[in-house]
Amino acid sequence: xxxxxxxxxxxxxxxxxxxxxxxxxxxxxxxxxxxxxxxxxxxxxxxxxxxxxxxxxxxxxxxxxxxxxxxxxxxxxxxxxxxxxxxxxxxxxxxxxxxxxxxxxxxxxxxxxxxxxxxxxxxxxxxxxxxxxxxxxxxxxxxxxxxxxxxxxxxxxxxxxxxxxxxxxxxxxxxxxxxxxxxxxxxxxxxxxxxxxxxxx
Numbered sequence: 001x002x003x004x005x006x007x008x009x010x011x012x013x014x015x016x017x018x019x020x021x022x023x024x025x026x027x028x029x030x031x032x033x034x035x036x037x038x039x040x041x042x043x044x045x046x047x048x049x050x051x052x053x054x055x056x057x058x059x060x061x062x063x064x065x066x067x068x069x070x071x072x073x074x075x076x077x078x079x080x081x082x083x084x085x086x087x088x089x090x091x092x093x094x095x096x097x098x099x100x101x102x103x104x105x106x107x108x109x110x111x112x113x114x115x116x117x118x119x120x121x122x123x124x125x126x127x128x129x130x131x132x133x134x135x136x137x138x139x140x141x142x143x144x145x146x147x148x149x150x151x152x153x154x155x156x157x158x159x160x161x162x163x164x165x166x167x168x169x170x171x172x173x174x175x176x177x178x179x180x181x182x183x184x185x186x187x188x189x190x191x192x193x194x195x196x197x198x199x200x201x
Contacts, residue, residue: 001020001021001022001054001055001056001057001172002019002021002022002025002042002053002054002055002142002172003019003020003052003053003054003055004017004018004019004020004041004042004051004052004053004054005017005018005051005052006038006041006048006050006051006052006053006061007048007049007050007051008037008041008046008048008049009049010037013032013034013195015034015037015038015041016195016196016197017038017192017196017197018197019038019174019190019197019199021187021188021199022172022187023167023172023173023187023188024163024167024172024173024175024185024186024187024188025172025173025174025175025186025187025188025189025190026174026175026176026177026182026183026185026186026188026189026190027039027174027176027177027190027191027192028176028177028179028180028182028183028189028190028191028192029176029178029191029192029193030178031178033192033193033194033195034192034194034195034197035146035147035176035192036146036176037195038192038197039072039144039146039174039176041053042070042144042174043065043068043070043144044060044063044065044068044070045072047061048061055068055069055070055141055142056141069140069141070140070141070142070143070144071135071138071140071142071143071144072135072143072144072145072146073128073131073132073135073143073144073145073146073148074131074146074147075124075127075128075146075147075148075151077131077148078120078128078130078131078134079119080118080119080120080121080127081118081119081120082118082119083116083117083118083119084115084116084117084130085116087119087130087134088104088107088108088113088130088133088134089104089134089137090134091135091137091138092137092138092139094138095138095139097138099137104137106165107133107136107137107165110161110162110164110165111129111132111133111158111161111162111165112158113126113129113130124151125152128148128149128152129152129158131148132145132148132158132162136162136165136166136171139169139171140171141171141172142171142172142174143166143173143174144173144174144175145162145174145175145176146175146176147176147177147178148175149162149177149182150178150179156182156185159175159185160185163185163186188201189201
């Protein structure tokens with residue numbers, strides 16, 4: 001369960017957003033509406049001017065990023081110098097987790113990762129598949145996906161697979177998109193408009 005009620009001013013832009021839900025959450029809005037700012041406040045990249053962020057009843061707004069049990073996936077979040085298999089377990093190894101090979105194979109198969117080589121030499125869509133898999137294998141409590149589905153071929157299928165994999169792992173997800181149709185695969189849908197949030201379902 002992620003609960004947040006935050007305010008943040010960045011130059012002329014002002015965000016005032018609240019969210020209280022769990023499982024697979026879609027956050028829609030146009031460019032500049034505040035989607036990335038909200039995810040950055042939840043992850044700890046930014047600090048709110050006012051408000052709170054709790055994850056599974058634990059207050060995290062003042063915790064360092066590495067203590068929040070949150071993974072964030074963006075189009076640029078990969079480590080380009082690693083090869084695919086090393087990248088997939090990087091986050092888990094950083095956290096000292098032992099990951100079963102069968103689980104890695106399940107994630108790779110589900111997300112269509114049937115390629116190898118240096119991650120930096122892959123297409124954008126392939127890099128994002130690897131980043132999504134890496135976040136899953138590291139077993140956080142919450143994964144934030146910032147506009148990373150839309151660059152993947154057949155991205156609706158990937159969204160459905162990712163939802164099933166995170167549900168099985170009991171990991172909550174917030175994913176941002178400009179396409180309201182993607183919300184059809186979500187448990188909950190929030191919209192940001194000019195820095196203000198509204199819950200649609």
